[in-house]
Amino acid sequence: MSSVSALFTPFTVRGVTLRNRLWVAPMCQYSIDQHDGIPRDWHLVHLGALARGGAGLVIAEATAVSPEGRISAEDTGMWTDEQARAWQRIVTFIHSQGTSAGLQLAHAGRKASVWPAWGTEQAGTRPIGDGGWPTVSASAVPFPGYDSPVALTVDEIAAVVDDFASAARRAVDAGFDVLEIHAAHGYLLHQFLSPLSNLRTDRYGGSLANRARFLLEVIDGIRAVVADTVPLFVRFSATDYAPDGWNEEQTVTVAGWAAEHGADFFDISSGGNVTGVTIPLGPGYQVPLAEFVKTRADVAVSAVGLITTPAQAEEIVASGQADAVLLGRQLLRDPHFPLRAAHELGVSLDYWPPQYLRAQWRD
Template sequence: MSRLFSSATMGLVSLKNRIIIPPMCQYSANDGLPTAWHNSHYMNLALSGAALVIIEASAIAPEGRITYKDLGLWNDEQAVAMKQMITDIRQYSDARLGVQIAHAGRKASCDLPWLGGKSLSTADVNGWQTVAPSPLAFGHNHPPKELSVDEINEIKQQFIDAAKRAEQAGIDVIEIHAAHGYLLHEFLSPISNQRQDEYGGSFENRSRLLINVFHEVREAINPNIAVGVRISATDWLENGWDVPESIELCEQLEELGCDYIHVSSGGISPEQQIPLGPNYQVPIAQAIHEHSMIPVIAVGLITQPLQAEAIIATHQADFVAIGRGILFEPRWPWRAAAELNEKIDVAPQYLRSAPHQFKNLFQ
């Protein structure tokens, strides 16, 4: 029996296999509201055979968006629209649905990637003032404003409020974004956090905001909803956030009831040196997996079914996230099932689509 297609749980959420579709920004919202693009995109992904689809980073505040076209959960209208999208998907798919709640910090206020993705200033029509733990710019981006303690407390409440809206929308899983150089990661990393107060300096101080956000979100949300955290486990920079600190962070999150850790890396600085290649982040996920009982999602150039199967079978991680690869091949789980000699559930409308040699693939 394939381990990739074995069932598993995240907290109280049951998953039919170990294939996860991670959050991938589409930059196609209007005032934070999902559009017809999102309705089609997430319906397609939910019919892929993956056990869990995590909706892209949804900003907790307008100034927390990466671009002016990001999804949001900072108001009730957005929650209602997301609920309608989820209701429509669930008419046809039994995939679990999650959402990532996020604040982009000093990497906010950018143009759309296909328009160059440049940093936009307050003088630009679609730009705004960014915020961060310290007034240090990301590369050549416009400099952020340093957050006051009162503003930090306000952001913490915005995470809690966004999580409550995700619950109202009917989400199964909530992922707190603390990776890729965005705000919560900016607090964790000494590269971007040079504060001298209770939110800077020591590991305890730098991790304080994420720990508090997780604890209060977990307390505010129904226990039937899984709450996890995505981290960048290393900055790939000398004197940056590193794997030992990530292990210590995950041990603390485990004590607070974290349901999973989604392990990525990098994003804090353009100076990072990442050794890209197949499975390049899997050893980091494995290091965390070996030091805690929290279910771990591995990600990073995992593209082949046998590759994914080996990660699960050798206990390097509990789940694999197939991101860009599944945008290129939206039925990747079907191919994985065929290669691993497994059956897979599909929508009845597609039952006749399997080639003759795979006629026993669908159930």
């Protein structure tokens, strides 16, 4: 007999119903060897395996809205129709497994043009002569150890808003069910939000409303080009973990504004904008941040970070701390974690891959 589980209860956002609350976090793969942003077989197999494993939503990695928005030259992109066609193949397979597909749209700002996280001994900013490019940010303040960026002009900010909107349109045309705006981990939108990286004195700097303006314009730009049925997520780092930096209270306020502009759901992480801070790593260490935003802003949220067991994930959702959990490294270790979690929680699923039915756990 199947048990009642909060984790395996469907969740509906706008026009999309996700089959459970156990979702795949976006995870950079740095696997575009041709440096053209086009996903190929690795991404099909990587993301397809996670869909086959029973997740309710697979969110593909931080995907750049422009060439200069890539973290590394090895990143995926969504600034050309050719990239969109390549993504469509992957989305089709994800859907064939009964899973919804999401895409995280991103611009790395001052953390762009770096060497990839694996495959080289080089680190930090990638020189232009080795395939790198100049970087941009809210202000000409470098991320520690990286080259100094150039502050975006007001016209250039408007162009980036257009890039996000164009990428969103392509993503929906490619079949993605959910879009996520990356405003976390020290990337461009986070750089504008945080007073530690945004020293501007124009309408995009200073007050919280000014620092949030860019993000809200991105939300407006995307909402203008996609159907009302498309869910729009925002990923926030809830805190910089630094004095006078971006923090939980500011996150709550901006999440409320974002919801008023058409964002539906908030993926709560932390850190990434400055170095030299102490992050309180431990099981579920970011769950209290998600709960804080959920309760104070009255919005739907997900929790992420060192969530590794079915019981832990179930408790987070059942207790109301978050509406869903996102898993990253645990799914890399065990792509079939959702199927195993259902068994351990006593839940009978009807979406085991038929090719794998003989491997079901038996009581």
